[in-house]
Amino acid sequence: MIALIDYGAGNLRSVANALQAAGARHLSITSDPDAVGKADRIVLPGVGAFAACMHGLTAIPGMIDAMRSRVLDGGVPFLGVCIGMQLLATTGEEFGTHAGLGWIDGTVRRLPASPGVTVPHMGWNDVNPAAPHPLLVPGEAYFLHSYAFAGEHVLATTDHGGPVTAAIGRDNLLGVQFHPEKSQRYGIALLERFLEWRP
Template sequence: MSETIALIDFGAGNLRSVHNALIAAGASGIAVTNDPDVVAAADRIILPGVGAFGACRDALAAIDGMIAALDERVHGKGTPFLGICVGMQLLADKGIEFGEHQGLGWINGTVQAIEAPSADIKIPHMGWNDVTPTPRSDPGEGAHNLILAGEAYYLHGYHFDATNTDDILATTHHGVPLVSAVGRDNIVGVQFHPEKSQAYGLSFLKRFLEWKP
């Protein structure tokens, strides 16, 4: 029986491109949805996001029962979860963008503005850049196995400052080190856009679709 993949539509994600990339990566059973009941029964959950942290958090919270369904399915049932761009940032405790806004609090940290160390470093961080996996003394079977070295496409002016370095799966460098991916147990979030990252992005999505945390 094929899996159901809930691609959450909360009005702030690049849904068509993500949907098409998932199909190209071999996915079937994709449900583009804003229905908490569909999310609560899904085998995999993907939360894309574009825009400001607070606006995305408010849009997600405005769907009655959605955050509760996510908590139950992801934390309670261990369902594989992928957050993309702002969808990854929402995993943090809070975001500092046009004020302070509460995140989901699944991966401890704060999302704050990228501070350029010099005038020649342009913000937002936009375009192709490295994805450098964080070295591990014990590779195990965790979320970090999803992230391979390569190049991916980024577009963001805010970055995830993780409290626990063990939650950082990969970094990139744009004048300063920036987090490319975070994760723990059945949860992974990527700052880059896999749907815009060509072969690298499709290979990452394929690994996520096959992942059994």
């Protein structure tokens, strides 16, 4: 069973539709920690501000403990999308400094604006893997964000006035800054690989 965590963070239905298009047959949209604790794969979506999304997650009693137990201790495949990726970081600096899950060392900071470079970073851009990874291949994906991860375990970058983190991960964790659910064939293919992943 794939648990798609519902914590009030936005792009839930579109991610669910994309997972089903990729072949997910047993998908549960859930805010129940017990369901998350039994899942074979876990997806954390998200659109919005870092602090608000982290608050939404912590407001569900037992959810972070269930995620930690199943993902970090149990080793099930985990995918974070957009803010769901950013929440893996140690801290986020949107509207102050706020603690994240701390599963991957790093900080989420505002993208710097410069001449010819707009913030938010919005639209199609290349995903450039930094090293071979079973889920990531070069291609174009859809981005929409004003903050970006800086820290450890960067798996792919994109260019927006310089290198910007496009994916992070380690072991059974993968987080993508882009939106697979809006990235057409590239995004569906990534989700297909996630559904088959045996880290």
